[in-house]
Amino acid sequence: MSVDDRKLDVLRAIVEDYVATQEPVGSKALADRHQLGVSPATIRNDMAALEDDGYIAQPHTSAGRVPTDKGYRLFVDRLSTVKPLSPPERRAIQTFLDGAVDLDDVVSRTVRLLAQLTRQAAVVQYPSLSRSTVRHVELVMLAPARVLVVLITDTGRVEQRVVELPTDADDVLVGELRARINALVVGQDFANVESRVTELPDRFGPEDRATVAAVTATLLATLIERHEERVAVAGTANLARYGQEFDHELEPLLSALEEQVVLLRLLGEATSPATFRVRIGSENAPSGLSATSVVTTGYGPGELALASMGVVGPTRMDYPGTIAAVGAVARYVSKILSAH
Amino acid sequence: MSVDDRKLDVLRAIVEDYVATQEPVGSKALADRHQLGVSPATIRNDMAALEDDGYIAQPHTSAGRVPTDKGYRLFVDRLSTVKPLSPPERRAIQTFLDGAVDLDDVVSRTVRLLAQLTRQAAVVQYPSLSRSTVRHVELVMLAPARVLVVLITDTGRVEQRVVELPTDADDVLVGELRARINALVVGQDFANVESRVTELPDRFGPEDRATVAAVTATLLATLIERHEERVAVAGTANLARYGQEFDHELEPLLSALEEQVVLLRLLGEATSPATFRVRIGSENAPSGLSATSVVTTGYGPGELALASMGVVGPTRMDYPGTIAAVGAVARYVSKILSAH
């Protein structure tokens, strides 16, 4: 075993011990707890080298070492092996998610499950509309000049919007419009809907065109605006348990977790399922999450991901365990979504 | 002015100063900051009496006094006058809520607004279904043996559920069923729906009865299950700012705020609009919120409340200001809901 290999072993050991104990780890403790086959003095030399390279740091002169963000990065990229979930955990995922009744329920159960499994905060993005297709458009007259537009997607999602009409309409017109719209857009990708309905008003008599235009405009607005996605969060209380570790700065962290925009950036582009993105500490700056690490993955039926889910925790999280949990949940949710 | 009146004045002054400074208040400070017209020594006597009666307490022998839960209770019930909102605040409420596009949006804006106005955590219950009436029921075939049931209420809320049919159905049957169901239940109160649809399967041919029964059962399940209401929360980060005041016990508090059940109990029975419920400290036990106070009120169009909204903060909150803010927001949301 070459010297460099042993230095990596030392780094791995430091990360594992520090994650477990949350205390700076010294050379003696390392020699005792791990079979490195060398004396504390040798380990000290390696530690000094690791510190020169920026992988570890000491809080103060006579303390043990703590991994830096760079050290965690190396650990995650090269030193960790994914920890398989225990059978009880697998069972828990199944029984918990199988009870879901609709898409909202799937998401809300997923986010709570993730938070519970990882004992950290979980974030789940609702399946993206932009890659969905239209299953059905329903128009409901609420009043002579007010119509409710309901959009149903193939992922089982339902969006709604009220339209105020410029003039009163009747059931006949609305029925006709409903039929025509559905004929045009059912089965279509969201991206195609716009081009397909633009000419629709012209197919109606002059007196109805404004009404039809109002409805189609709202339909398009629903498609686009909801592209600004929704996100579910759970388990923020778990972060409070780590409390002190965030420099007593829990508040900006909680604020960040309440902001859609920040969360969406956090989840970022959905990676394909079965691959992960791990952002560590300062890699998250300047989002108010620079003291945390984020593990995300994409999910969705089939190969390409509809959306992302992930977990937010202290940089000293159990990366292998967290990655395993996120992966297992994402796989199971993807399976459920395919079934629908 | 009788002695008892002055003691109440002293209590009021203690509450106000303590809320403002977050530090135990002593007799000298009281005499300086308020025009009580008596010397510190006299105030001390009154304070001793107030302490005997359990309205205030000292953290330790040589510290100033702090209001007890009982003291806050008396303050809220008898000593405080509602503080009107500033014009900018009123304007903020209007501009912020007027932009809402649908019911979900109204609720989410409301909860964020409340959190921001009071700088505490806000909780808003979705308008209750049990007092709603049915506007429309839509059935959409997703697959030969799978139908999406969409329920639209007069409050603009949309509920959805997928039904697996025992046998394949066709468009004709579904269309027929849609028409019959709507004929029976549109305009009906939720409570009446069950009796109106029970006999529906018998009106169909024997081969279709199981299918019809499956759909009506799901419809009823949607009505009932969603009676288990949804709740929106925002502003938990604000509680972190008060951090230390909760005995460093932020975690159970955040946990409680993530649990639907706890929140629903918290909001309790919707009081009629324009009346408030204030629960102080230990009055919330044993819900994990015994270190907090909760101000709630009902809201909804017309006289009777559809649901509740409220604010959760430290017992040392600014009660008059909080009550005013909750009231103003509830009134404005009620107005918006009436308009729809």
Added chain:
DNA sequence: ATTGGCACTTCGAAGGGTCGAGTGCCAGTG
């Protein structure tokens, strides 16, 4: 290259002294 030994640094806990805020009580006063 590795190791045992050793001097050195630093933190944190423990102990002790001082200070100030605030109290309770009491005797005195209009």
Added chain:
DNA sequence: CACTGGCACTCGACCCTTCGAAGTGCCAAT
């Protein structure tokens, strides 16, 4: 009889010092 000024007392906050434990870096030895 209610109020007031005075006074002794208590207790936490703060500061300082001391001391031990933990852990390091370096060096000479193998």
